[in-house]
Amino acid sequence: MSSRGSYVVFSGSQNFRLRLVLATLSGKAIKIEKIRSNELNPGLKDHEVSFLRLLESVTNGSAIEISYTGTTVIYRPGIIVGGSVTHNCPNGKPVGYFVEPMLYLAPFSKKKFSIIFRGCTASHDDAGLEAIKWGMMPVMEKFGVRECALHTLKRGSPPLGGGEVHLVVDSLIAQPLTMHELERPTISSIRGVAYSTRVSPSMVNRMIDAAKVVLKKVGCEVNITADVWRGENSGKSPGWGITLVAETKKGWCYFAEKIGDAGDVPEDIGNVVAYHLLEEISKSAAVSRDQLPLALVYMVIGKEDIGRLRITSNQIDEKLINLLRDIKSIFGTEVFLKPVDYDNTDDFIATIKGVGFTNTSKKIA
Amino acid sequence: LNGKINHRRKWDIGKLIYMDNISPKDCIQRWKGEDASDEAAESDIEEEEAEDNFFQKRDQNNDKTHNYEGDLEKFVPYFETIEKLVQKFSNLDAIKDRFLGAPSLGDDQN
Structure with missing residues (x-):
């Protein structure tokens, strides 16, 4: 692959994990520039480097280049292979920070994911263990990823941590199911x-x-x-x-x-x-705000078919716009928002045509 | 007059989302009609769009430093202060229809 022109270029440290995850799913190389370039401590933080290492260990053939100052990262994704890995998380970020992006990749892997994470198990800003187990995994289940579990072996509260969790994703699927959810469930x-x-x-x-x-x-x-x-x-x-x-x-x-x-x-x-x-x-309509990115990304990488998901107008916030813009710059897919006209709410139906992604390792096997 | 027309203009959120020259924060504000932050910018949209290439750098820098709310690196969503929430849910009429079995009996007692 000849270099330079073939990157999707992003700027800034925001959505760091999401951009890398989307790049891995799409197989497109990305370049993230100006990571905290104006701050007192410029460049990548410990936990971000640690996340890059984790990404490297669950994929095969990924190439990561970090500039001398750490403000630019070039990532050329390989294929997702999964397997048994142990990851030691730095104490600044809890295991949830690392487990959450793995949920996007795990079902589309070549081998089953079985990752042991060690470190803190809770924080104020990141997903906790129960949030993943009872909040995120049900969403995956709706998209056809039935066998996934997060086992808590040890808990470790911040600041010193000392916890240990085991992420197991046993279902390997070619692509997520097409979603049709037009109601607010009771x-x-x-x-x-x-x-x-x-x-x-x-x-x-x-x-x-x-x-x-x-x-x-x-x-x-x-x-x-x-x-x-x-x-x-x-x-x-x-x-x-x-x-x-x-x-x-x-x-x-x-x-x-x-x-x-x-x-x-x-x-x-x-x-x-x-x-x-x-x-x-x-x-919330069908999903809550913290589940929305996962649900939308699964819809984007679904079959070449129209998926529909009901969202509320309150869910259209800055995070969602950033998410949709990043999805567009990597997959080129736009989400179409159609107002719901059959009842008196101001909800929308988010309509997405899947990109027809197929699990690369499935194709070979 | 110009300002008034713009004020009344209904923005289509579906299009706003993909207008890369408008920062996500502005998108939300325009869509909801809350242009209180900068009236001037709102009334001179043409001008602003012309200048946007120029201003883009500044916007991104803002995003990085103090606009943490738009960043998906933070998992926990934004919540109002607890006082406002207590007030909002002093009665549950707004979300009553979301639960199986109407909680009418409980409401009467309270």
Whole structure:
């Protein structure tokens, strides 16, 4: 492949993981320039380099060039091979930061994904373990990825971490199913998990009680599990948090999560997460805001057929626009938004024609 | 007068999304009709579009430094403060139809 002109060029550090994931799926080389070039500490951060290493280990034939200052990365993707890998995550970012992008790649691999991640298991900005297990994996299931699991072997709260999780994706599919979801599904139950590591188990119960008080009003079944970790498997730092998931009969779900800091009151955290869940439900149609990128990317790489997904006008935010622009610059696909006219909501149907992506390793086998 | 016309203009979000010369933040503001931030920029769209190549660099820099909300690197979505949310959900009428079995009984008691 002759160089220079053949890159898709991006600028800035935003959407870093997504751009690399899209490049890997499309097989197109990308160049990311000006990564924090105006900041005091220019260039890639530790966790981003670590993510590039992870990407290198689950693909075959990838070439990554990082400039001397670390402000430019050129990535030429290979094919996704998967396999058994162990990845040590730097303590600045939790395992969720690394697991989440793997969900985009894992089903389209040559071999099954079985990756052990070591490091922190929670943070304020990234996906927690339950968010992935109960929030993201159901979305994958809707697209035909049925056998995937995230096993928590050890929990490790920030800052010292010491956790260990095992991501297993056993279904290997040629492409995701075409999605047709034109309704807002009805929520049948709410469940959740409140966990703690190296703190008194009463914290967990206090969070659960506070969340239940808020959720009592909605009048559906609420079931929150206490998950207290002790001893060897509870990592090196004290920590606690809660994840709530609203489930529908159709298999869609909405979730909210939060972790506690030193000085936080457990009742407050439980309360806030419960309200966040209500807010997320009010802003969602079929998927919640944090599931939307995964769902849309799966739709883009689907069969050459029109997929439809109902979204609300609240979900059209800056993140979505950035996502759609990045999808367009790599796949050349545009999303068509059609207002829903058969009921009195201001929802849209996002209509996407799949690019007809096929799992390269499937074709050979 | 010019400003008023623009104010009334209904933007098609489907097109706005793919107008690369408009920053995502502006897209949302124009679409929702919240042009309070910079009236001048809104009324001089022609001019602005001509200048956009010039300004693009600045916009991207803004995105990088303090516009963290548009960045998918951050997984957790944006939420209003808890006080606003408590107020918003003091009654659940807005999302009542999303749950199986109407919670009317519970509402009456409260």
